[in-house]
Amino acid sequence: MGTFCSRNGGIVEEDPTTANIDRGLEEGPVEDRIKKSLHFKILLLGAGESGKSTVVKQLRNIYLGELAISPEEIRSYASVLHTNTIQAMKVLIRGCERLKIPLGEMQTLAKYIMDLDEQEPLLEEDAATIGKLWKSVPLQKAYSQKSRVYVPDSAAYYFENILRFVTADFLPSEEDILMARIRTTGMFMTAFDSPPVHWRVVDLGGQRSERKKWIRFFDDVEAILFVVNLAGYNQVLFEDQSKNRMVEALELFEEISKHHCFRETPVFLFLNKKDIFEQCLNEQDISCCFPEYDGEKTTMAQMEFIHEQFRRKMPDKKELTCTNYIAACCRKDVRYAFEDVKENLIKHNQKRIRKGLKKQSQLNSQPNS
Template structure:
């Protein structure tokens, strides 16, 4: 009897423990339903990281001292590197001399210290060079070589950035540029939801890392630099940036892994596009464009329809939500992000209606489906092949 009694008590304890574990797992599973993973994808220098930084600032997330110092270091490098690129293009490619020959020593100092420390004296050289008519003429032809879009900001603010007492501002954080490597995640709370925004490098040699983050994705936000229509790539100076974005977009939306995933298109850098389109025709990128040169709205609509055409051909009938903005403007980022959240949650007019692809109403056989997929199943093999396709499809370095 003693043994029987002991076994019964032990069984009750085991049962209670099992129930507690089951409840914990159920609670975690319920919590997971409200966590949405959003991928920021796009070609290099499309503005993905700028958008991600803005989201962190919108949600008032603290920027660590280490991040601030890294951004300050990046800004100092941006100043010298951008002016160095401009001076090299003048000499080697454009054959444009300095209008003021007295600035030749300043140009030589900048080129010699291009990878070095930005001193106040060098910053003064940069600002003097930026005022030179020859340098301005080279900048006007920047579509022929690769240079950072924010270069004018770096040149104007060079002395302030070089100051040993320099204190970085939020605008500086947004404008600093360093190549995104690896994976960066921003967690954005929107009770009861939580959005996990994943930013990965867009340069060709970084895209092989994308395959590790494609699981359990709720939405893909594909970012395009509108001004890329008149620019060449860093990795390949013979390749137009807009053409590269269209090709990459086709690879993304055609991938079976994203069959049941929301796709959002952010047409970024509209402020720079509005300036560029007044001087460089969209026909330089799309000879078939028949709109009026300098007509901003017609040009943006044409570019948008190019991406919609790719989407329609790759996944007929699947909707594409687009938003035009300048990521450096926080209010526009806030509005764009609100549209994305509402699209993911299926909200209309403030109602909390869930979308067809939400975790609460998964589609059988699509990403996020509760159907069990084993490592040996055709579905898993297809997923592995889809991941590999994005790597093997990249042009050789």
């Protein structure tokens, strides 16, 4: 079946009997009708690496707290970080080849890393080699050309923390877990209660190969939450190194916002990675992606310009419901942004929620209920 939903924070296979709730059974048992009124499904969409799964990690931290992640799951992130680090270093070495940057004295060390098995734990000597390569001139040069070669956003974080990742008693911190990347394939549903509503947030894999599966999840959605990597304005895609990430995000957003399934669906925008965006602006302003931009060089002015580009992609006579500028690695940002989403949806569905609450209290007051 391949679909999953989470109860109490644990991820389990979706129960086909409850899948009916999504189809909207007006005539079903009263419990189903309560669910229909008080269960809200939000679809998280956006290009690969925009930060969707990081938003979900934060939502789980915020609304599920200790239930969100078990000690075994925390420990398992150590090997994810090892794999992320080897993969990021290999990508950067390949970037040097692609950009024809000679590796010089780093050739032997680079070959050593290219031969490492990505699934094997990193040893101290591997970590030291990665540290040396990272500080070397050719690799720094490739890293500075992210607009021409694909480099994962968290690469610098991995390289700078690699010596800590390989210590014997290494236990990933909350920040490590947020920076670790597991590419989402298929769909993950995170469910939590934030009264009066039971929220279900559906995280879908965002890379091109994954998007073909999206259509299956387009029914009975209360809102679209579209996540954008602001820093993508001077980066290229993992799937296609000739395509700018921001251009891809704008095209995808237009497709989604104009999709007939979402004619009535509120659209929320999370403009994410504002921390990386701010760093990137020190090197290059957004005119490299939007040559028509002649506004102020402040971060805010440039973020607002990008916001406007997305707003213009909305269909005629429909507005974005609301936009938040966030860094998903910052819990506070995600909390405020999601509170905005919740408030908006609750406000616009008051009648339906009142109906659900009334039915719920009737059910609770019945004997044997």
